[in-house]
Amino acid sequence: MNEQQPHGLCARGDDAAAYVLGALDDPDAFRGHLATCEACRADLAQLRQTADLLAQAVPRTNAPDTMRERILAVVRSEAELLRAAGESSDRPHRPRGRFFGARGSAIAVAVAAAAAALAIALAVRTTAPERISHGAVSPALTGAQISLRQSGSHAELTVSNFPQAPYGKVYEVWLKRASGAPQPTDALFGVTTRGRGAIAVPGGLKGVREVLITSEPAGGSPRPTSAPVARVVLAA
Amino acid sequence: MRTIRRLASGSNQRLGRLADEELMELVTAGDAEAFEVVLTRHADAAFSLAYRMCGKRTLAEDITQEAFLAIWRGGGRYDRARGSVRAWTLGIVHNRAADALRHAAVRERRRAPDEDAADELVSRDRTDTQAIDNVAGERVRSALGELPGEQRRVIELAYYGGFTQTEIAEMLGDPLGTVKGRMRLGLLKLRSQLRDWESVGA
Numbered sequence: 201m202n203e204q205q206p207h208g209l210c211a212r213g214d215d216a217a218a219y220v221l222g223a224l225d226d227p228d229a230f231r232g233h234l235a236t237c238e239a240c241r242a243d244l245a246q247l248r249q250t251a252d253l254l255a256q257a258v259p260r261t262n263a264p265d266t267m268r269e270r271i272l273a274v275v276r277s278e279a280e281l282l283r284a285a286g287e288s289s290d291r292p293h294r295p296r297g298r299f300f301g302a303r304g305s306a307i308a309v310a311v312a313a314a315a316a317a318l319a320i321a322l323a324v325r326t327t328a329p330e331r332i333s334h335g336a337v338s339p340a341l342t343g344a345q346i347s348l349r350q351s352g353s354h355a356e357l358t359v360s361n362f363p364q365a366p367y368g369k370v371y372e373v374w375l376k377r378a379s380g381a382p383q384p385t386d387a388l389f390g391v392t393t394r395g396r397g398a399i400a401v402p403g404g405l406k407g408v409r410e411v412l413i414t415s416e417p418a419g420g421s422p423r424p425t426s427a428p429v430a431r432v433v434l435a436a
Numbered sequence: 437m438r439t440i441r442r443l444a445s446g447s448n449q450r451l452g453r454l455a456d457e458e459l460m461e462l463v464t465a466g467d468a469e470a471f472e473v474v475l476t477r478h479a480d481a482a483f484s485l486a487y488r489m490c491g492k493r494t495l496a497e498d499i500t501q502e503a504f505l506a507i508w509r510g511g512g513r514y515d516r517a518r519g520s521v522r523a524w525t526l527g528i529v530h531n532r533a534a535d536a537l538r539h540a541a542v543r544e545r546r547r548a549p550d551e552d553a554a555d556e557l558v559s560r561d562r563t564d565t566q567a568i569d570n571v572a573g574e575r576v577r578s579a580l581g582e583l584p585g586e587q588r589r590v591i592e593l594a595y596y597g598g599f600t601q602t603e604i605a606e607m608l609g610d611p612l613g614t615v616k617g618r619m620r621l622g623l624l625k626l627r628s629q630l631r632d633w634e635s636v637g638a
Contacts, residue, residue, distance in 0.1 A: 214613070217620035222534050223594035223601040247620075250627040252519060254595050255485050255526035257576035263483035267497045271504050272472060278508070279468035426509040427466070 216243040220251035277339045278427035335432030348432045355401040362391045365415050372420045374412040382412050388420045456521035460514045471508050482529045489533040489596050503529045537598030579629040587622030
């Protein structure tokens with residue numbers, strides 16, 4: 201192929217260049233086209249690397265430490281939630297002393313708050329025949345609360361001060377039993393502009409140890425694509 | 437703060453010695469400390485790109501933060517075949533910054549669709565940026581600077597400005613086909629220029 205000319209092998213000869221620059225008006229259509237056009241795939245492969253280099257050709261500006269700390273605070277708290285949810289029991293657990301010793305106070309406070317929230321927010325209040333379990337939420341969701349009301353075989357989750365799910369996302373309810381990964385449910389929900397939401401948990405809670413909430417693409421997901429934002433631990 | 441960061445990072449030498457690709461496997465498994473190493477390695481480049489594109493520090497911070505949290509939450513989507521972790525990370529930042537610019541454009545930018553505005557957008561003065569500290573980046577910038585003006589302009593408007601090809605054609609008063617052709621020629625020229633440098637080990 202003569203590189204200096206549009207590849208000319210199909211009607212979309214110049215689309216690959218516009219695509220790697222992010223300039224196509226309808227990139228999805230081009231992605232569809234790629235599936236059937238070898239010439240455009242080859243063109244894309246040779247142009248993409250060059251376009252990627254443009255990202256590194258900008259004047260260097262130091263990332264603010266405050267931003268870095270905000271990111272790490274969220275990540276730490278979500279890692280805590282994941283670990284607490286038992287999905288990480290087989291992961292290596294490194295000592296955390298370095299973290300508390302060296303890191304700025306903001307993150308230490310955030311993580312201490314996360315740990316405290318996990319430690320104390322799991323109190324279960326029994327009011328037979330109705331039982332209300334209060335859960336823990338990610339510290340990233342400031343002020344958010346979650347509780348689960350069980351009455352006979354019926355169970356309902358209630359959230360308050362919850363943020364809207366990110367654009368295009370929906371909250372999904374998962375059930376975790378004594379063994380195995382959390383199982384998806386059909387319970388998908390959003391919250392009102394005042395941050396409130398309620399949804400019935402389908403299928404009864406027999407044998408369920410934890411109810412987890414994650415944020416998933418619209419329509420739900422068969423496997424979690426993000427860390428839980430909240431969970432309720434049920435008394436055995 | 438910078439000193440503390442170096443000490444903190446240095447204290448976990450095992451992670452610090454791992455390649456990005458190996459760290460990403462740990463990140464996928466929920467390892468927050470592996471993520472911290474990835475963040476440390478790429479945060480400056482990511483923030484620099486976001487800032488270059490949107491020109492506002494607070495917006496650049498938001499974009500960078502959202503990009504890294506997406507990486508943390510969806511680390512499993514990293515694909516070695518697609519390129520380095522650095523390139524992948526910057527691709528995510530680029531997409532988010534371009535989206536942000538397009539949302540903002542609906543409100544502001546389309547008011548002044550003329551060439552002066554275009555020039556202003558692609559060459560904003562960055563008084564608080566530091567000198568380029570990476571050789572590869574400087575090389576690409578210099579290669580970009582050697583492109584014919586009309587090719588460089590369409591590439592910058594598209595990639596850094598977040599404009600679509602149709603918007604660029606309107607802005608410059610050129611036919612769409614011409615704009616697309618210039619993008620392609622400019623990228624190919626850039627590519628061969630950079631390859632020549634590589635081959636002479638410059």
